Amino acid sequence: MFKYKTRGSICLIASMSGLIANKGLLSPVYNSSKAVWSCSWLGNLAMEWSPIRKENGSGGIRVNCISPGHILTPMVLENFEKVPGSRETWERENMMHRLAETTEFKRAALYLMSEASSFMTGSNLVIDGGHTAW
Known part of the structure; x- marks a missing residue:
C-alpha cells in the first residue's frame, strides 16, 4: 500500500x-504474543500508517484488530479432551455461557475493512461474549 x-x-x-x-x-x-498485537503494536502501526504524508502522498492506511474470545476450533476441542471440565468452565466465564463459532467474526472483519469504519484506526474490537467485561 x-x-x-x-x-x-x-x-x-x-x-x-x-x-x-x-x-x-x-x-x-x-497470551503475550496476542497482547503485543492488541496493545502496543496496534497503536504504533495506526499512528505511523494512518496519516497521509504531505511529502509523498503515502499513508492513509487504517489499522485495527479483532480480539476474539474462546472459539470452537480444532485446537480448543483437543484441549477440552485433555482437560476434563474445561469446556464447561470456559462457557461459564462469559456472559453468554457459550463459545463462539468461527463464522461469528466475518461481519466484524468486513466492517473494519470497509468504509463504514472510515474514522476508526488503532482500535481493538473485543468479541468475547462479555468475558472481559466481568
Missing part, C-alpha cells in the same frame, strides 16, 4: 487472551 500510495485498511487478529489469562490453560507465550 505504501509503495503504490494506496489507501486502505488492515485488520489484525489478536485475542482476548492478550487481555486476560485463560483458566485451565497454561499459555503465557501465546
